[in-house]
Amino acid sequence: MAWLLGGLLAGCAMAPPSGAADDLAGIVVPAAWSQSDATPAALPARPWWLRFDDAALTAMVNQARQAHGSVRTAQAVLAQAQALRDGAAATLWPTLGASASAQRGMAADRSTGNRFQVGADAGWALDVFGANRNALSATEATAQAAAAGLADARNAIAAEVGLSYLLLRSTQVRLAIAQDNLATQHATLQITRWRQEAGLVTALESDQALAATAQTQALLPTLQKAIEQTRHALAVLTGQAPGSAVLLAWLAVPMAASGSGAVVPAMPTAGGAIAPGLPANTLRQRADVRAAEWRVQAAMARVSQAEAARYPSFVLGGSLGLNAATVGALTEKASLLGSVLASVSVPLFDAGANAAQV
Numbered sequence: 155m156a157w158l159l160g161g162l163l164a165g166c167a168m169a170p171p172s173g174a175a176d177d178l179a180g181i182v183v184p185a186a187w188s189q190s191d192a193t194p195a196a197l198p199a200r201p202w203w204l205r206f207d208d209a210a211l212t213a214m215v216n217q218a219r220q221a222h223g224s225v226r227t228a229q230a231v232l233a234q235a236q237a238l239r240d241g242a243a244a245t246l247w248p249t250l251g252a253s254a255s256a257q258r259g260m261a262a263d264r265s266t267g268n269r270f271q272v273g274a275d276a277g278w279a280l281d282v283f284g285a286n287r288n289a290l291s292a293t294e295a296t297a298q299a300a301a302a303g304l305a306d307a308r309n310a311i312a313a314e315v316g317l318s319y320l321l322l323r324s325t326q327v328r329l330a331i332a333q334d335n336l337a338t339q340h341a342t343l344q345i346t347r348w349r350q351e352a353g354l355v356t357a358l359e360s361d362q363a364l365a366a367t368a369q370t371q372a373l374l375p376t377l378q379k380a381i382e383q384t385r386h387a388l389a390v391l392t393g394q395a396p397g398s399a400v401l402l403a404w405l406a407v408p409m410a411a412s413g414s415g416a417v418v419p420a421m422p423t424a425g426g427a428i429a430p431g432l433p434a435n436t437l438r439q440r441a442d443v444r445a446a447e448w449r450v451q452a453a454m455a456r457v458s459q460a461e462a463a464r465y466p467s468f469v470l471g472g473s474l475g476l477n478a479a480t481v482g483a484l485t486e487k488a489s490l491l492g493s494v495l496a497s498v499s500v501p502l503f504d505a506g507a508n509a510a511q512v
Contacts, residue, residue: 203316205424210404211319214392218315219308221393228300228307235300239293245286248278253475270484273475273491280470285462292455299448306441315391319422322384326407326419329377332370339367460511464501471495 203215219225257269281287343363349355385405386396394401408420437443472495476488501508 201312202424203312206422207425208319208422210406211316211422214319214388214404215312215315217392217394218311222307222311222391224307225304225311228304232297232300232304235293235297239290239297242286242290242293245279246281246290248276250274250276268480269477270480271475271477271491272484273473275471275473277469277471277495280468282468283462283465285459285467288455288459288462292452292459295448295452295455299445299452302441302445302448306445309441311391315388318384318387318391322381322388322405323419323421325377325380325384327421329374329381330419332373332377336367336370336374339363339370343367457512460508463508463511466498466500469495469497469499471497 201215203211206212252272252274254272255270257271258266259269260266279286343360346355346360346363350357350360385401388394388405389396389398389401392401392404473491473493475491476484477491478484478488
């Protein structure tokens with residue numbers, strides 16, 4: 155009997171909507187691809203920020219991926235979607251409940267009587283046409299979309315931290331170079347003035363040296379302000395106070411020798427190269443694209459669920475209980491009560507509500 159019922163339920167399940175497949179029927183597929191895909195060994199095997207081998211960048215990215223507000227929001231959305239999925243899965247199983255009651259009554263002759271009852275009841279909504287299973291598929295796809303949304307939020311915040319960090323380091327390098335140039339220009343200006351006093355050059359050359367020095371001097375506050383703004387941006391992204399010891403340790407300026415021999419802040423560089431692959435696979439790696447794909451699947455499952463709602467629904471139920479005049483008699487002289495219920499519900503008229511859901 156069980157296998158017969160299972161076969162009946164499987165055979166009556168609603169199929170996914172076929173409109174999308176019909177729309178793809180006229181697409182011409184080429185006989186061969188224009189280029190081969192990248193080999194698995196050529197694809198990145200670790201997060202992109204680890205390729206910079208920069209401890210500060212790695213620490214800030216990890217912190218932001220856990221603590222940023224957008225990530226926490228995406229985590230809450232995922233938890234909600236998973237709870238809805240669990241609720242939809244529960245509808246596929248029977249329900250079981252227990253009850254107990256005590257009653258005291260008085261007759262017309264003022265005699266009193268007691269009645270005690272305990273019992274259990276069970277019910278099962280048979281998913282003959284697949285409404286509940288399609289609801290589960292929809293919530294499962296929604297949960298997968300939420301998981302992809304969480305990954306997208308983490309990727310986006312990692313990119314923001316990476317861009318801000320590289321901007322900070324590049325601006326620090328520019329500031330160091332500008333300060334070095336300013337020192338050189340001050341020396342050049344002094345020498346030019348001495349040469350002017352000696353009659354070796356004209357006042358024009360002194361004015362040109364002074365203008366170049368003033369231009370470089372005016373650039374310094376702009377670069378310093380940009381550095382402070384980027385520091386504050388990184389503080390917001392990582393959830394740290396701008397002057398916190400943790401942030402200051404992350405943003406300590408590492409120094410390195412430049413090509414000219416001058417010591418300037420070190421600029422992070424990524425090691426290795428990523429081999430290009432097929433554009434379709436590159437898109438598939440994007441979390442937002444995967445989330446959109448799951449949302450489409452959820453919408454298709456909801457269409458099938460709405461289709462199934464047009465058909466009859468079946469419910470099986472039953473109860474079993476004990477009835478006695480005293481509590482002690484429940485285990486000895488109680489009356490056994492039982493009932494079985496089978497119901498069918500058929501939608502006849504809903505003013506087009508179900509049709510609008512499809």
